[in-house]
Amino acid sequence: MNYLLHILVMINIYAILSLSLNILVGYTGLLSLCHATFFGIGAYASTLLMMRLGFGFILSLFLSIILSVLLSFVISVPSLRLKGDYFVLATLGFQIIAFTILYNWVDLTRGPYGISGIPRPVIFGLKIDSISSYFVLSCIIAFLCVGLFQLIGNSPFGRVLKAIREDEISSAALGKNIPRLKIIVFSISAGFAAVPGALFAGYMRYIDPTSFTLMESVFILSIIIIGGTGNISGPILGTVIMILLPELMKFLAIPDSIAANMRQILYGLLIIVIMRIKPQGLSGEYNFK
Numbered sequence: 001m002n003y004l005l006h007i008l009v010m011i012n013i014y015a016i017l018s019l020s021l022n023i024l025v026g027y028t029g030l031l032s033l034c035h036a037t038f039f040g041i042g043a044y045a046s047t048l049l050m051m052r053l054g055f056g057f058i059l060s061l062f063l064s065i066i067l068s069v070l071l072s073f074v075i076s077v078p079s080l081r082l083k084g085d086y087f088v089l090a091t092l093g094f095q096i097i098a099f100t101i102l103y104n105w106v107d108l109t110r111g112p113y114g115i116s117g118i119p120r121p122v123i124f125g126l127k128i129d130s131i132s133s134y135f136v137l138s139c140i141i142a143f144l145c146v147g148l149f150q151l152i153g154n155s156p157f158g159r160v161l162k163a164i165r166e167d168e169i170s171s172a173a174l175g176k177n178i179p180r181l182k183i184i185v186f187s188i189s190a191g192f193a194a195v196p197g198a199l200f201a202g203y204m205r206y207i208d209p210t211s212f213t214l215m216e217s218v219f220i221l222s223i224i225i226i227g228g229t230g231n232i233s234g235p236i237l238g239t240v241i242m243i244l245l246p247e248l249m250k251f252l253a254i255p256d257s258i259a260a261n262m263r264q265i266l267y268g269l270l271i272i273v274i275m276r277i278k279p280q281g282l283s284g285e286y287n288f289k
Contacts, residue, residue, distance in 0.1 A: 002131050005131045005132060005134075005135045006131060007243060007244070007247060008135055008138075008139075009131070009134055009135050009138050009203060010243050011239055011240060011243050012135075012138035012139055012141070012142040012199075013138060013196040013199050013200050013203070014196065014220075014223065014239045014242070014243060015142055015146075015235065015236050015239045016141070016142055016145045016192065016195055016196040016199075017035070017039060017193060017196040017220055018220055018223040018224050018227070018235035018236075018238060018239050019145065019146065019149050019192070019232065019235045019236070020035070020038075020145075020189050020190075020192035020193045020195075020196075021035045021189060021193070021220055021221065021223075021224055021235075022149075022224050022229050022230075022234070022235045023149065023152065023153075023161070023185060023188060023189050023192070024185060024186060024189040025221070025224060025229050026165075026224060026228075026229025026230040026231070026234070026235075026284065026285070027152075027153065027158060027161040027162055027165060027185070027229075027230060028161045028164055028165050028182065028185050029164065029165035029166075030080075030087065030182065030185075030186070031087070031088050031091075031221075032088070032091045032186075032189075032217075032221075033088060033091045033092045033095055033214065033217050033218070033221070034075065034091040034092070034094045034095035034098065034217060035189075035193055035217050035220050035221070036095065036212045036213060036214070036216035036217040036220065037094060037095050037098040037099075037212065037217070038068045038071075038072065038189075038190040038191075038193035038194055038197070039193050039194075039196060039197045039200070039212055039216065039220075040098065040099075040102060040197060040207075040209070040211070040212030041064065041067060041068045041071060041098075041190075041193075041194055041197065042061075042064045042065070042068055042193060042194025042195060042196065042197020042198045042200075042201075043197035043198060043200055043201040043207050043211070043212070044102065044109060044115075044197075044201075044207065045060070045063065045064035045067045045068070045194070045197075045198075046060040046061055046063075046064040046194075046197070046198035046201055046202070047060075047115055047118050047201045047207060048108070048115075049063055049064070050118070050119055051115070051117075051118065051119065056122060057119075057121035057122055057123065057198070057202065058123065060198065061194075061195065061198045064194045064197065064198055065191045065192075065194045065195065066191075067194070068190045068191050068193065068194035068197075069187045069188075069190055069191040071190070072186050072187045072189075072190035072191075073183070073187065074094070075090065075091060075094040075186075076182065076183045076186040076187065077183060078090075079091065079094075080179055080182040080183055080186065081179060092214070095214050095217055096214065098212075099209055099212065099213055099214070102209040102212065103209040109209070110208075111209070112208060112209065112210075113208070114206055114207060114208030114209075115206065115207055115208070116205065116206045117205065117206075118201050118202060118204070118205045118206065118207070119202075120134075120202060120205070121134075121137065121202045123137065128202070134202075134203055137199075138199055138203075141195065141199065145192060145195060146232060146236075148192075149192075149232060150232055152188070153231070153232065160176060160181060161181070161185055162230070163176070164176070164178060164181060164182070165230075219242070219267075222238075222242065222267055222271055223235060223238040223239050223241075223242045224238055224281070224284075225238070225271055225274065225275070225281060226238045226241060226242065226270060226271060226274050226281060226282065227239065227241065227281050227282055227283060227284065228280055228281025228282055228283040228284015228285070229280075229281060229284045229285070230280075230284050230285030231283070231284060231285050233283045234281050234282070234283040234284035234285070237282055237283045238281065238282070241282075242267070245263070245266065245267075245270075246263050249262065249263060249266075
């Protein structure tokens with residue numbers, strides 16, 4: 001039972017994470033390779049606030065969201081005037097810089113040694129100290145985030161983002177401030193990415209920089225490519241597939257020495273097949289072609 005609950009908790013965490021990237025990629029058409037950075041900022045910020053300053057989980061979560069939003073301006077303001085591949089390269093550079101800082105700033109992040117003994121969340125005096133209670137907490141936060149994403153997608157702001165995705169020049173001709181809107185949506189995406197970061201840290205009780213690498217950004221992007229973008233159902237479906245796939249592989253009795261490489265090969269083949277047969281993903285609206 002605990003094994004099943006563990007999988008469901010990870011699905012909840014990565015569903016929020018993929019939906020936060022979806023609002024950037026699927027709704028606005030901006031391909032980012034630095035989403036794991038904001039995931040990591042949420043994890044490290046909430047952890048350090050709780051362990052070093054003694055803040056509660058809710059306050060630490062709120063402050064980590066604010067910090068993630070503020071740091072998003074570091075890349076969004078100078079980079080969002082770039083287009084296409086140039087913007088992707090800018091986000092790639094930011095991801096590498098962020099990982100290098102997390103890995104080498106040992107006094108703050110403990111670098112490659114990681115931070116262990118992260119306290120469990122305490123919500124209104126109730127300590128979330130079992131996997132079943134953490135599953136309930138992750139479900140509540142996931143449902144709240146899904147509801148907020150639904151509101152954003154159906155709002156006039158969400159429709160403007162889709163208009164930018166489809167035809168940026170026409171949107172600008174209608175009087176929309178494209179750079180400002182891109183900065184706003186980038187900050188929203190970064191802020192939401194901090195939420196699963198805090199959940200991940202509190203659940204695993206240990207974090208280190210290797211959980212927030214470029215490969216993690218590629219993995220999050222793979223989720224929405226396979227499931228689909230531009231709506232709510234696509235990223236959730238992609239999350240379920242990508243979380244369950246390595247668990248199902250365990251029943252094949254593949255040796256540990258090649259299991260990780262086989263998983264990466266299957267991910268790559270799955271992306272190639274999906275992009276060839278159904279470029280909008282299994283349940284998406286936005287066509288990547």
